[in-house]
Amino acid sequence: MPASQSSSVLVVGAGIVGVAAAWQLAEQGHAVTLVDPALGGDPTEPSGSQAALGILMARVFHRSSGRAWRLRQQSHALWNHWLADLGQRGHQLRRRQGLLLLAASNDDLSKQQRIAADRERLGIPMQLLGPADLARVHPALPGRPLGALFSPEDSQLDPGPVMDAMHAEARKAGVEYVAERALRIERQRPWRLILASGRPLEAPWLVLALGMGTAPLLEGIGLPLHLEPVLGQALELELAADPNWQWPGAVVWQGVNLVPRPDLHPGGRRLWLGATLEPGMQGSPEALDHLRHLGGDAPEWLEQATVVRSWSGLRCHPQGRPAPVLEEPEPGLLVASGHYRNGVLLAPATAAWLCERIGGAPPARYPPGEPAP
Numbered sequence: 001m002p003a004s005q006s007s008s009v010l011v012v013g014a015g016i017v018g019v020a021a022a023w024q025l026a027e028q029g030h031a032v033t034l035v036d037p038a039l040g041g042d043p044t045e046p047s048g049s050q051a052a053l054g055i056l057m058a059r060v061f062h063r064s065s066g067r068a069w070r071l072r073q074q075s076h077a078l079w080n081h082w083l084a085d086l087g088q089r090g091h092q093l094r095r096r097q098g099l100l101l102l103a104a105s106n107d108d109l110s111k112q113q114r115i116a117a118d119r120e121r122l123g124i125p126m127q128l129l130g131p132a133d134l135a136r137v138h139p140a141l142p143g144r145p146l147g148a149l150f151s152p153e154d155s156q157l158d159p160g161p162v163m164d165a166m167h168a169e170a171r172k173a174g175v176e177y178v179a180e181r182a183l184r185i186e187r188q189r190p191w192r193l194i195l196a197s198g199r200p201l202e203a204p205w206l207v208l209a210l211g212m213g214t215a216p217l218l219e220g221i222g223l224p225l226h227l228e229p230v231l232g233q234a235l236e237l238e239l240a241a242d243p244n245w246q247w248p249g250a251v252v253w254q255g256v257n258l259v260p261r262p263d264l265h266p267g268g269r270r271l272w273l274g275a276t277l278e279p280g281m282q283g284s285p286e287a288l289d290h291l292r293h294l295g296g297d298a299p300e301w302l303e304q305a306t307v308v309r310s311w312s313g314l315r316c317h318p319q320g321r322p323a324p325v326l327e328e329p330e331p332g333l334l335v336a337s338g339h340y341r342n343g344v345l346l347a348p349a350t351a352a353w354l355c356e357r358i359g360g361a362p363p364a365r366y367p368p369g370e371p372a373p
């Protein structure tokens with residue numbers, strides 16, 4: 001619905017969080033400018049969104065209350081709505097339903113039992129499986145799982161095509177694209193963003209969705225935000241023979257996702273495996289090797305597979321506070337960063353928060369002590 005009084009908004013960072021926000025804000029009638037050097041094919045640093053496996057783990061969560069739970073459920077509902085909406089606009093986006101979480105220990109088993117009982121109370125479908133059920137699944141599952149939790153409403157999608165669709169719709173909705181690096185913010189009225197070329201851009205609303213790039217911009221105006229990079233490496237494998245996938249969706253084994261990708265190549269033998277969790281910007285060969293062999297738990301068919309592609313990206317982990325960081329530290333300055341391991345899942349709830357925050361009115365006080373423009 002168009003905003004009653006549209007604002008102009010600068011969205012800095014065009015990962016999945018930034019492009020989703022730009023698209024939704026433009027659809028609300030705001031005049032949006034999206035800034036990122038990667039829009040011109042020049043990534044400043046390995047972005048999380050380009051590396052993500054796209055697991056949407058909303059329904060399986062250790063809690064069923066609080067902010068994190070609410071953001072997950074809101075995103076779950078919005079992803080259903082967004083994918084249907086994008087489909088109606090001609091973007092055929094594939095979504096693979098179902099997540100099977102394997103239990104490697106008795107501790108895992110009791111956590112899964114607690115989650116299943118809690119979700120039953122909430123009317124959310126979830127199924128506990130025993131070792132005999134799992135032994136029938138083909139191809140053989142990794143390790144020797146003691147049991148599993150199957151969540152039919154959780155899913156996986158490919159972030160790349162989804163972001164392409166959002167970009168197409170954002171352009172149609174009038175988003176202006178600026179393929180430049182943001183250098184610094186100036187606390188002006190309205191907010192001023194200085195680009196690497198020296199060109200200033202101004203708007204009453206400034207959205208910082210730069211992942212790891214958010215902290216340096218905030219520091220420049222004396223607002224420290226502690227974000228730690230956590231690198232993730234991932235692999236695409238070609239299996240030696242057609243596995244005739246009968247898995248009920250992606251499989252999660254001790255935090256590693258195994259995503260069947262029969263659609264990627266004729267013969268249906270591709271699989272995505274990821275991702276490592278490595279604090280810092282540098283990936284280690286040891287961590288990649290551990291991933292490749294699932295720490296010794298890979299079944300024979302997986303051991304025999306060939307690596308056809310590897311990639312990595314940075315997750316942005318807020319220090320000393322929960323992910324993500326969604327806040328307005330000063331009127332008109334909105335931080336939407338630090339989504340850590342769930343930025344793909346949480347992009348819709350983040351966009352919804354920004355749309356609600358910006359609404360149809362200018363920032364409440366702007367800057368502190370001065371009247372609104």
Ligand SMILES: Cc1cc2nc3c(=O)[nH]c(=O)nc-3n(C[C@H](O)[C@H](O)[C@H](O)COP(=O)(O)OP(=O)(O)OC[C@H]3O[C@@H](n4cnc5c(N)ncnc54)[C@H](O)[C@@H]3O)c2cc1C
Nearest residue numbers: 013015017048049053054055182211213232342343344345
């Ligand atoms: C290997 C891996 C697997 C993952 N798997 C999943 C998953 O299965 N499910 C899930 O939900 N999440 C997953 N994640 C996490 C997810 O990818 C991130 O949480 C999400 O991508 C964060 O998106 P973002 O838009 O905030 O940041 P990013 O994608 O990092 O985008 C930030 C953007 O800001 C731009 N930028 C940086 N500096 C500047 C500057 N100075 N000026 C202008 N632009 C700038 C960059 O070019 C970049 O495009 C995974 C992450 C990794 C690394």
